[in-house]
Amino acid sequence: MENLKIHRAETLGETTFDSPLIDKLVRFYDGEAVACHDRTKELSKLEKIEDIEYFELAGPRKKVFFNPKDVTVGIVTCGGLCPGLNDVIRALTFCSLESYGVKRVLGFKYGYEGLVAKYYHYPVELTTDNTDEIHEKGGTMLKSSRGRQDDDEIINTLIHYGVDILFTIGGDGTQRGSRDIVNKLKERNIPISVVGIPKTIDNDISLIQRSFGFETAVEATWDIITNAHNEARAYRNGVGLVKLMGRESGWIAASAALANSAVNFCLVPEVEFDLHGPKGFLEVLEKRLRRKEHAVVVVAEGAGQHLFDKAKDATDKSGNKRLQDIGDLMNEEIHAHFKKKGLEVNVKYFDPSYNIRSRRANANDSMYCLRLGNNAVHAAMAGCTNMIVGLHHDRLVHLPIEMIGARKTIDPQSWFWQTVIQATHQPHSMVN
Numbered sequence: 001m002e003n004l005k006i007h008r009a010e011t012l013g014e015t016t017f018d019s020p021l022i023d024k025l026v027r028f029y030d031g032e033a034v035a036c037h038d039r040t041k042e043l044s045k046l047e048k049i050e051d052i053e054y055f056e057l058a059g060p061r062k063k064v065f066f067n068p069k070d071v072t073v074g075i076v077t078c079g080g081l082c083p084g085l086n087d088v089i090r091a092l093t094f095c096s097l098e099s100y101g102v103k104r105v106l107g108f109k110y111g112y113e114g115l116v117a118k119y120y121h122y123p124v125e126l127t128t129d130n131t132d133e134i135h136e137k138g139g140t141m142l143k144s145s146r147g148r149q150d151d152d153e154i155i156n157t158l159i160h161y162g163v164d165i166l167f168t169i170g171g172d173g174t175q176r177g178s179r180d181i182v183n184k185l186k187e188r189n190i191p192i193s194v195v196g197i198p199k200t201i202d203n204d205i206s207l208i209q210r211s212f213g214f215e216t217a218v219e220a221t222w223d224i225i226t227n228a229h230n231e232a233r234a235y236r237n238g239v240g241l242v243k244l245m246g247r248e249s250g251w252i253a254a255s256a257a258l259a260n261s262a263v264n265f266c267l268v269p270e271v272e273f274d275l276h277g278p279k280g281f282l283e284v285l286e287k288r289l290r291r292k293e294h295a296v297v298v299v300a301e302g303a304g305q306h307l308f309d310k311a312k313d314a315t316d317k318s319g320n321k322r323l324q325d326i327g328d329l330m331n332e333e334i335h336a337h338f339k340k341k342g343l344e345v346n347v348k349y350f351d352p353s354y355n356i357r358s359r360r361a362n363a364n365d366s367m368y369c370l371r372l373g374n375n376a377v378h379a380a381m382a383g384c385t386n387m388i389v390g391l392h393h394d395r396l397v398h399l400p401i402e403m404i405g406a407r408k409t410i411d412p413q414s415w416f417w418q419t420v421i422q423a424t425h426q427p428h429s430m431v432n
């Protein structure tokens, strides 16, 4: 058993306060480690005990590190929008104020910019009144931004406002930012807890089974794909072309294709496809239209980037690669191909990306956001830091930030992707 890997969240120090307030919250466990295992193997089939990993279970602790009545909590949302951001802000605020009775909760505006004095984005005090109904709306009441900020300046702002706990709601970039803040805090010997709530509409943060907002996004694609199907069927050689988000991973597109069987082609960043060859997309599409007269194509925005001129590569303020528009390119290429063949084609192009990302969370995501928010507060109050709260093997656990590695992408050899191929009937040869 000594070979077990046990991953515990870092803590700021010894727990010091008994918490009568939260006694009633502690029920069946007190943050014991939970056995997780390599997701490719069944626990019963494990050959080596080293394959087992342990993560600390999220949940309330009997003793807390901070004395609630002295605590100021800070919340910040960074990066792109995602359904459920407001639900998480609300859960963090309610749990901090109502379950723990902290002194105050401050919302820092416009992402990490709000933590840098020179931008003059003053924080807003969050209360159970002004956050009560925010979950009914999409977006983030705290606003967001991209772009690097200076860690020392961020820390100076935290000190200025007496922040003891900072919650960072954001994707892998944001969490790398949190890690840098923690490292600086350690250097300067400042006991501020930083706990992340992982956000990505693309659902591609490693180790996180499902990120909040993803399910809402997939659900939202259903109507759009059905409408694209209706458009395609209404015209001779109709093509409903739908571009969905997914910068480096095609989880939304692939899940959308599985959810709505109207999809005939699903193109994702993980699987390169040939456009022009004899077995390429355009020829296969033509064959399909000759047989069925209509087709629905779903393409993740990060797919087919190999078809563009590399010289035009650029990055956004956060250093993320700016994608070239695969939807536009495919629209043009389909028209060009059919023109060359002297065939009629009617492409209806749908780009619902922001329309999906900006909506409010569905019921299941709202429930998930509430649990994430509450458990982030439990972790931070217990003194945990340098960690995120996330769903891993169906359990909410504490994941040390440094464990977030490369993006979670679709394995083309996986049963999941093979099911997409099976459902769409797109040929393997086109996407090899």
Ligand SMILES: Nc1ncnc2c1ncn2[C@@H]1O[C@H](COP(=O)(O)OP(=O)(O)O)[C@@H](O)[C@H]1O
Pocket (backbone or CB within 6 Å): 078, 079, 080, 111, 112, 145, 146, 147, 148, 149, 170, 171, 172, 173, 174, 175, 176, 177, 178, 180, 199, 200, 317, 318, 319, 320
């Ligand atoms: N590698 C990094 N190290 C430190 N901070 C980062 C890093 N990458 C991104 N950030 C910061 O995190 C914030 C959000 O990052 P971004 O990539 O835009 O969104 P997301 O968090 O959704 O990935 C930005 O302010 C950005 O500067």
Ligand SMILES: O=P(O)(O)OC[C@H]1O[C@](O)(COP(=O)(O)O)[C@@H](O)[C@@H]1O
Pocket (backbone or CB within 6 Å): 079, 080, 081, 082, 171, 172, 199, 200, 201, 202, 203, 245, 246, 247, 301, 316, 323
């Ligand atoms: O147009 P913006 O705001 O830069 O955002 C677009 C990008 O954000 C993403 O949705 C990813 O964001 P998250 O994974 O951080 O939610 C990509 O799919 C997309 O390329």
